[in-house]
Amino acid sequence: MASPYQSDSIFWVEVDRIKPNPFQPRKVFDEMALASLAESIRQYGVLQPLTVTRKEIERPEQGIFVEYELIAGERRLRAAKLAGIAAVPVVIRNGEDDDRMKLEIAIIENLQREDLNPIDRAIAFSRLANEFGLKHAEIGKRVGKSREYVSNTLRILQLPQEMRDALAAGDINEGHTRPLLMLIDRPDEQKTLFTEIVTRKLTVRDSEQVARRIATDKVRKTDLTPELLLLERELTEKLGTRVRIEKKEQGGKVLIDFFSVDDLAHIRSMLAHTQVAHPVPSMKAVAEGDALVAGETPSAAPEEPIKIPEQQKEDDDLYSIKNFSV
Known part of the structure; x- marks a missing residue:
């Protein structure tokens, strides 16, 4: 079987003559990581060759012009430019590679290095599915993953843009x-x-x-009354966390979510603050004239003497000890 690489040899090509891969699935490059790689390249050079294709283009009055298109190794190419390297080692694939093959090779290289973030990987899988008509199982076979892995990765693209951006940024x-x-x-x-x-x-x-x-x-x-739903929402807003009311035949319970000790301490302080702002009335109260002492509840009105009906009074007197003699 013929090798897909030209002469199976390594060539040195000027970095300015290598065009980026238009099918590069990776869109985000860590600047600090690139700077670190550039410093390593300054000291040791590019240790692993880049993969390119070679094209001969005839230009009027200029003859044959050769250009190279990158397939794999864009991170190394960018770092080499940062390091000021004039030429890099490359292996040249035969020029008959189609666009799908270029995308596949770029994806596989990044997956093997785990360089793709989930969003870039999902977009690359989407291109293979939509632009080249590959089924999820076929994509999985090409990149060494299961069909479920490919399907779950593609589902990420259903998220709103804000969440996709947070995922790409590592938040x-x-x-x-x-x-x-x-x-x-x-x-x-x-x-x-x-x-x-x-x-x-x-x-x-x-x-x-x-x-x-x-x-x-x-x-x-559906089991909660509008009043309980309103109370649940008010508690959620007040405590700043999720509050759920579960109703039973007799009574029910209130469930308050917390995710750390700090969360629990915050909830406790909010409940304590609410209790101070709206104290539970005390069983004992002190009244000074018509004014109430702060924090106390009104005292009960003085008890009036209980009036006993005359008939009951006469009956009571009948059995009084004063009516008996020894």
Whole structure:
């Protein structure tokens, strides 16, 4: 079988003659990581050759012009330019590679190095599916992953742009996308969960528990009266965390979510503040004239003497000891 590489040899090509891969799936390059790689290249050079294709282009009055198109190694190429390297080692693939093959090779290289963030990977899979008509199982076979892996990765693209940007930036991780996707048909709750993940640094497990509870709320809320729903919402806003009221045949219970000791301390302080602002009336009260002592409840009105009916009084006198003699 013929090798896909030209002469199986390594060539040195000027960096300015290498065009970027138009099918490069990776869109985000860490500047600090590139600077670190550039420093390494200054000291040791480019240790692994780049993969390119070679094209001969005839230009009027200039003869044959050769240009190279990068397939794999854009990070090394960028770092080499930063390091001021004039030429880099390359292996040249035969020019008959089609666009799909260029995209596949770029994806596979990045996956092997784990360089692609989840969004770039999802976009690359989407291109293979939409532009080249590959099924999820075929994509998985080409990149060494399962069909389920490909399908779940593509679902990430259903998230709102804000959440996709946070995932690409590393503010949330790929595991957080599962609970967010559970609420894909409930955008308000999905947005609330996303905010809590970012601000409270929720773990994936905590996020999934919250998402499951929210997903079942629609059924649960049919058991609550409008007054209880209003109270639940007011408590949620007041305490700054999720509050749920569960009604039973007799009474019920109030469930308050917290995700750290700091959360619990905050909830306790809010409840204490509410108690100070609206104290529970004391059983004892002190009154000074018509004015009330602060923090006390009005004292009970002086008890009036109980009037005994005349007939009852006569009956009582009948059995009084003064009417008996020894």
